[in-house]
Amino acid sequence: xxxxxxxxxxxxxxxxxxxxxxxxxxxxxxxxxxxxxxxxxxxxxxxxxxxxxxxxxxxxxxxxxxxxxxxxxxxxxxxxxxxxxxxxxxxxxxxxx
Amino acid sequence: xxxxxxxxxxxxxxxxxxxxxxxxxxxxxxxxxxxxxxxxxxxxxxxxxxxxxxxxxxxxxxxxxxxxxxxxxxxxxxxxxxxxxxxxxxxxxxxxx
Numbered sequence: 048x049x050x051x052x053x054x055x056x057x058x059x060x061x062x063x064x065x066x067x068x069x070x071x072x073x074x075x076x077x078x079x080x081x082x083x084x085x086x087x088x089x090x091x092x093x094x095x096x097x098x099x100x101x102x103x104x105x106x107x108x109x110x111x112x113x114x115x116x117x118x119x120x121x122x123x124x125x126x127x128x129x130x131x132x133x134x135x136x137x138x139x140x141x142x143x144x
Numbered sequence: 145x146x147x148x149x150x151x152x153x154x155x156x157x158x159x160x161x162x163x164x165x166x167x168x169x170x171x172x173x174x175x176x177x178x179x180x181x182x183x184x185x186x187x188x189x190x191x192x193x194x195x196x197x198x199x200x201x202x203x204x205x206x207x208x209x210x211x212x213x214x215x216x217x218x219x220x221x222x223x224x225x226x227x228x229x230x231x232x233x234x235x236x237x238x239x240x241x
Contacts, residue, residue, distance in 0.1 A: 051186060057179045058195070064172045065199060065220070069206055071168065072219060075161045076211045082154045089148060098155070102162060109166055114173045118226045122169060123162070125222050129215045 075126065076133055083134035087141070093134050099127055172223065173230055180231035184238070190231050196224055 086093055106123050107116045114122075183190055203220050204213045211219075 051182065054179065054182050054186075057175055057182065061172065061175050061179070062199075062202075064168055064175065065203065066206070068165070068168050068172070068220075068223070069203060069208075069216070071161055071165050072211060072216065073208050075158065075165070076209070078154055078158050078161065080210055082151065082158070085148065085151050085154065089151075102159075105159075106162065106166060109163070111166075111170050112173070113177055113230060114169060114226060118229070119166070119169065122222055122226060123165075125219055126165070129211060129219060132215070133210060 072126065076130060079130035079133055080137055083137055086134075087138065093138065094131060102127070169223065173227060176227035176230055177234055180234055183231075184235065190235065191228060199224070 083093060103120050103123060106119055110116055110119045180190060200217055200220060203216055207213055207216045
């Protein structure tokens with residue numbers, strides 16, 4: 048079945064959103080690395096559960112939908128976890144130098 | 145221990161990225177709903193594994209780092225899954241009307 052023009056248009060919009068999501072996720076990863084560096088230099092523990100809880104609370108409050116709060120929190124938790132893993136990898140590499 | 149100015153600045157940047165991420169994820173969810181509607185009207189099956197594979201291949205190729213490909217693919221898969229769940233919920237609701 049031939050895809051409609053409307054479906055093509057929507058998929059093109061999804062592709063554009065994917066490009067921006069990839070940019071933002073990469074930007075967030077860079078910031079996580081920079082924060083890891085600053086914390087290391089200051090001898091602060093890398094994981095801050097209070098900061099993570101604050102961000103998740105903000106996400107729930109600001110969520111405009113249509114994803115429900117549970118879904119949006121799940122997605123952000125995955126992003127936070129990936130960022131933390133990245134900081135910890137950098138830390139391990141630094142210890143091996 | 146008092147947080148440094150640098151850490152505050154980086155965290156503010158993270159907050160700004162979070163705002164944009166929430167906007168984009170919500171936009172993507174809206175597009176998924178719209179695509180679900182068009183597919184339903186055309187009687188097309190909702191899940192298209194080829195389209196998902198193409199998007200994941202694009203993500204890997206375009207990934208600038210510092211997240212590795214495995215991590216960035218995992219994050220996008222979670223976003224795709226949440227979008228598909230949303231389409232399926234809408235479909236269920238439509239069947240119940």
